[in-house]
Amino acid sequence: MNAPTTPPAGGGTSGERGAWGWFAPSDGEGPKRPARQAPTGSGAESADESPEPPPPPGCRWRPLAYERGPYEPQDHPGQYGLQDHPGQHGLQDHPGQEGLQTHTSQHGQQDHPGQYAQPGHPHQGEQREHQRAPEPPDGPPHSPPGGRPAARPQGGWEAPAGPACEAPDRRPASPATPSPDTLLIRRTLAEIEPIADKVTSYFYALLFLQAPGLRALFPAAMDTQRDRLFKALLTAARHADDTATLSAYLSDLGRSHRKYGTEAAHYPAVGESLIGALSRHATATWCEETQAAWVRAYTAISQIMIDAAAEDERTSPAWWHAEIVSHESRTQDVAVVTVRPDQPYPFVAGQYAAVETPWWPRVWRNYSFSCAPRDDGLLSFHIKAVPAGWVSRALVHRAGLGDVIRLGPPNGSMTVDHTTDNGMLCLGGGTGIAPIKALVEDVARHGRSRPVEVFYGARHDDDLYDIDTMLRLQKAHAWLSVRPVVSHGPTLGLSGQLPQVIRKYGPWTAFDAFLSGPPGMIRSGVDTLVGIGIPSHRIRHDSIDDLTASATS
Numbered sequence: 001m002n003a004p005t006t007p008p009a010g011g012g013t014s015g016e017r018g019a020w021g022w023f024a025p026s027d028g029e030g031p032k033r034p035a036r037q038a039p040t041g042s043g044a045e046s047a048d049e050s051p052e053p054p055p056p057p058g059c060r061w062r063p064l065a066y067e068r069g070p071y072e073p074q075d076h077p078g079q080y081g082l083q084d085h086p087g088q089h090g091l092q093d094h095p096g097q098e099g100l101q102t103h104t105s106q107h108g109q110q111d112h113p114g115q116y117a118q119p120g121h122p123h124q125g126e127q128r129e130h131q132r133a134p135e136p137p138d139g140p141p142h143s144p145p146g147g148r149p150a151a152r153p154q155g156g157w158e159a160p161a162g163p164a165c166e167a168p169d170r171r172p173a174s175p176a177t178p179s180p181d182t183l184l185i186r187r188t189l190a191e192i193e194p195i196a197d198k199v200t201s202y203f204y205a206l207l208f209l210q211a212p213g214l215r216a217l218f219p220a221a222m223d224t225q226r227d228r229l230f231k232a233l234l235t236a237a238r239h240a241d242d243t244a245t246l247s248a249y250l251s252d253l254g255r256s257h258r259k260y261g262t263e264a265a266h267y268p269a270v271g272e273s274l275i276g277a278l279s280r281h282a283t284a285t286w287c288e289e290t291q292a293a294w295v296r297a298y299t300a301i302s303q304i305m306i307d308a309a310a311e312d313e314r315t316s317p318a319w320w321h322a323e324i325v326s327h328e329s330r331t332q333d334v335a336v337v338t339v340r341p342d343q344p345y346p347f348v349a350g351q352y353a354a355v356e357t358p359w360w361p362r363v364w365r366n367y368s369f370s371c372a373p374r375d376d377g378l379l380s381f382h383i384k385a386v387p388a389g390w391v392s393r394a395l396v397h398r399a400g401l402g403d404v405i406r407l408g409p410p411n412g413s414m415t416v417d418h419t420t421d422n423g424m425l426c427l428g429g430g431t432g433i434a435p436i437k438a439l440v441e442d443v444a445r446h447g448r449s450r451p452v453e454v455f456y457g458a459r460h461d462d463d464l465y466d467i468d469t470m471l472r473l474q475k476a477h478a479w480l481s482v483r484p485v486v487s488h489g490p491t492l493g494l495s496g497q498l499p500q501v502i503r504k505y506g507p508w509t510a511f512d513a514f515l516s517g518p519p520g521m522i523r524s525g526v527d528t529l530v531g532i533g534i535p536s537h538r539i540r541h542d543s544i545d546d547l548t549a550s551a552t553s
Ligand SMILES: NC(=O)C1=CN([C@@H]2O[C@H](COP(=O)(O)OP(=O)(O)OC[C@H]3O[C@@H](n4cnc5c(N)ncnc54)[C@H](O)[C@@H]3O)[C@@H](O)[C@H]2O)C=CC1
Pocket: 113, 114, 115, 116, 117, 118, 368, 384, 428, 429, 430, 431, 432, 433, 434, 435, 457, 458, 459, 460, 485, 486, 487, 488, 496, 497, 498, 499, 515, 516, 517, 518, 519, 520, 521, 524, 525, 541, 542, 547
């Protein structure tokens, strides 16, 4: 599985596929290589400090077909590989917000997803066709900006002869002082931020040009998944100094990429494309030193991901098949879908999984489990069909008994801490009630009673599709209180939006809080809760970024 990362003995030629110049992640088995030096000058003289074995003649990927899938897509062979699945250690890249987010809330910015679909997103139409690899949006990838001849000797990109770097402060990093590499990386990021879309497109164009085989790992239409990998890489690089959190985040990312068919051998091409896209677009700040910083960062990032994937492979499948055993329509747009995985599926209440349907190969969407682990091993999801949501519409309107979906591994950290008896304040907006129900079941199973206060929000009374279940649970457990809250229209319950309504109750300062619902609700919910005295480390929710990114799921 070692990646063919070194240039051929005689030196690779520009653009030669597989002659990766910089990135040689190990397969997690052997010792790690030190980061390569970035090319200097023309790059021709750049060399690894340690001798390397001659590389294979090209970068080859074995075909990435489902190996045990009953529904191999016909016209999109293989399966997609490179998507971000922010896990519970969530790194968020929010404008104006620096620092890694952990699984608990920092004012509404945390990691990963729940399910995620909101109507009215500008994603239009179902599955637009993008079957061929995209063209680089602004010129051939090997031409650096300004028409300078592109040289990519030894398989690496030459640093454009841009302005010299301002020498960064070389003192060691501290929590308050970013390392010199991180400073350089952040300069690049600041420069590309206004043109992030363009850089993202360019990155993928380069990737598919250099390694056409990787195209088959992505969905036919590069929808919201498109920029996740790129974004995750940038975010990780931005936070390269925070090794503990970064390592947890990247390990999750590496593990979750297994279901896409990602292999260690894919990482060099990704790294080459990353550097290629950045060097082309960050022309004001790119220089040799910056390039070297990015090479070091990517080498470290990819190695963590590869190691985590290799470790995970020893104990866990890359995905599970799961047969639909119950499909219950609750409203016109909401269904409760129950599945039986083909092998034991270990998870914790409050987590979520990526789901792929047979109808949209390689398009994965995250859905929270609506139940705690059950003795019979079944899993349930609440799915709301949204206008342009390929997966959600298929699951609500097309799926039926006997259909087989695929599940990625469990993820997420909106889970109950059973070491404390703190009260739990739970806000579930719309289908966001699903993981809240799972948390309630988890507390019930655990046997130690603690106050659990659930506020269940919906637009209209009719949208409270799971209120009967929640009220049944309330009846069964004296420690549980469930309050329906309706934001639009008349109701016998409480009126208003969830965050407003909880202000009228409390005090909540001794409670842990759990938020699940639309991104707007999470944001204002976190603000409200922090405002009324719940420390942010006791507020849990899934990633706002991914809730937003997956708005058309
Ligand atoms: N783990 C999670 O966080 C999960 C999240 N979801 C997400 O929950 C959402 C459910 O959508 P719908 O059922 O259409 O819910 P919805 O849009 O009808 O909202 C439900 C309730 O949430 C509150 N709310 C919504 N927007 C708000 C805002 N901007 N500020 C304050 N409160 C607000 C209101 O009380 C509203 O009645 C989806 O975006 C889905 O992705 C779903 C399942 C799990």
